[in-house]
Amino acid sequence: MTERNLVLLGPPGAGKGTQAERLVDDFGLPYYSTGNILRDAVENGTELGRKAKEFMDAGELVPDDLITNVIAERLDSGDADDGFLLDGFPRTIGQAEMLEGALGERNRKVTAALLIEAPDEEVVRRLSGRRQCVKNGHVYHVEFDPPKNEGVCDQDGSRLEQRDDDKPETVQKRLAVYHEQTEPLILWYGERGLLRRFDGTRTPEEVNSHIRATLATLALEDEI
Numbered sequence: 001m002t003e004r005n006l007v008l009l010g011p012p013g014a015g016k017g018t019q020a021e022r023l024v025d026d027f028g029l030p031y032y033s034t035g036n037i038l039r040d041a042v043e044n045g046t047e048l049g050r051k052a053k054e055f056m057d058a059g060e061l062v063p064d065d066l067i068t069n070v071i072a073e074r075l076d077s078g079d080a081d082d083g084f085l086l087d088g089f090p091r092t093i094g095q096a097e098m099l100e101g102a103l104g105e106r107n108r109k110v111t112a113a114l115l116i117e118a119p120d121e122e123v124v125r126r127l128s129g130r131r132q133c134v135k136n137g138h139v140y141h142v143e144f145d146p147p148k149n150e151g152v153c154d155q156d157g158s159r160l161e162q163r164d165d166d167k168p169e170t171v172q173k174r175l176a177v178y179h180e181q182t183e184p185l186i187l188w189y190g191e192r193g194l195l196r197r198f199d200g201t202r203t204p205e206e207v208n209s210h211i212r213a214t215l216a217t218l219a220l221e222d223e224i
């Protein structure tokens with residue numbers, strides 16, 4: 001069987017989270033985001049988890065090689081034998097090289113880097129319009145999915161507010177970081193013939209079916 005070793009790339013607000021959920025459902029892949037694999041490692045009290053916790057408790061970034069080792073531990077667990085979906089790592093070329101090394105030691109490789117694209121102005125429009133209810137975190141959008149009464153949650157009547165992450169100036173900063181760090185990575189995967197681009201301004205259904213079609217083609221190429 002063809003492995004689906006997938007890396008998800010794209011700016012915040014392009015719909016990566018939605019597509020990740022669907023890919024996990026469609027193919028039964030384990031989903032590894034930097035946050036969730038580190039959290040699991042800490043909860044499981046593995047040696048790597050304890051090391052990671054020291055950095056997190058000190059408010060420091062967990063070093064790339066430690067994250068790579070945590071991913072490697074998951075690769076060896078048997079859960080990811082048919083593939084995996086990585087989101088949020090790698091984010092830089094250095095991280096991609098470490099991942100390539102860890103996979104190579106296991107005679108594996110990334111099969112595709114899926115880039116979900118959206119122009120900056122669309123990202124700002126999507127994220128800065130989001131509102132979340134203070135009670136249960138129900139999510140609305142002032143333009144695309146407004147509540148019946150402005151500023152009030154339809155489901156529990158609590159107040160809606162904008163998360164700090166979604167404030168326009170914060171979104172601009174997140175985009176600047178994305179462009180600086182991740183665009184070289186996009187080129188890097190492109191040079192290796194692994195990059196597949198998807199138009200994140202299409203509906204989630206369209207993006208999902210495009211991704212599925214692309215993965216089906218890759219699987220066929222692999223068998224030939």
Ligand SMILES: [Zn+2]
Pocket residue numbers: 133134135136137138153154155156157158
């Ligand atoms: Zn609510």
